[in-house]
Amino acid sequence: MPRARADLVMVGGKSPRQYIWEAIRAVNAGPKALTTYAVARKSNQDDQAVRAYFRDMEKAGIVSKVRNIDRRDSEWMLLKDEGVEAPRVNHHGKRSTHAGGVENIWRALRILGEFTAAEAAGAASVNGVSISEYGAQVYLSGLAKAGYVTRRGGTPGVKTRFCLVPTRYTGPKHPIYQRDFDQVYDPNLDQVVWRKADQQVAP
Numbered sequence: 001m002p003r004a005r006a007d008l009v010m011v012g013g014k015s016p017r018q019y020i021w022e023a024i025r026a027v028n029a030g031p032k033a034l035t036t037y038a039v040a041r042k043s044n045q046d047d048q049a050v051r052a053y054f055r056d057m058e059k060a061g062i063v064s065k066v067r068n069i070d071r072r073d074s075e076w077m078l079l080k081d082e083g084v085e086a087p088r089v090n091h092h093g094k095r096s097t098h099a100g101g102v103e104n105i106w107r108a109l110r111i112l113g114e115f116t117a118a119e120a121a122g123a124a125s126v127n128g129v130s131i132s133e134y135g136a137q138v139y140l141s142g143l144a145k146a147g148y149v150t151r152r153g154g155t156p157g158v159k160t161r162f163c164l165v166p167t168r169y170t171g172p173k174h175p176i177y178q179r180d181f182d183q184v185y186d187p188n189l190d191q192v193v194w195r196k197a198d199q200q201v202a203p
Helices: 016-029 036-043 047-059 098-112 117-124 133-145
Strands: 063-068 074-078 149-152 161-164 176-178 183-186 191-195
Touching: 016 036, 016 047, 016 074, 036 047, 047 063, 047 074, 098 117, 098 133, 098 161, 117 133, 133 149, 133 161, 133 176, 133 183
Parallel strands: none
Antiparallel strands: 063 074, 149 161, 176 183, 183 191
């Protein structure tokens, strides 16, 4: 299944799973049963996306299925209320660390000002979150395309250093680089700030 563009799924800086998670907590706090249907209606998200997130969280031990209501609807029990931020789990029920990694890179970039991809990976890999040097390189290269950082070095024997452009720090939420669409979406501004398809080739 193709990935959705960030600007289509991150309205207001929230991901679909964040809306689903907030709906889960709201429905769970009310008198009605916690069902797939109730959460889908509350979150205004696609039923299939809600079912998939429930399945992933079930594997992670965050929710437990109480019963199947029909082929598409089920009742659930919330086992672990992990707070306001939606649990980041993949389809195996494993905690996703990549988003946390780039989030930490953005935070570290604000504090340190500049670093190599290796230094960025080291600074971002804390508290159970990890990102590889290659992953850091890809993310920082995306930020460079959008003008958030500048590059220097990158010659034989000298690793590229990425330097934050102070005026391009837009807020605490990390800009999202989607390689599939070669674009950068900034949830602080709630807009796509750079898209390769929009760049005109000079004659």
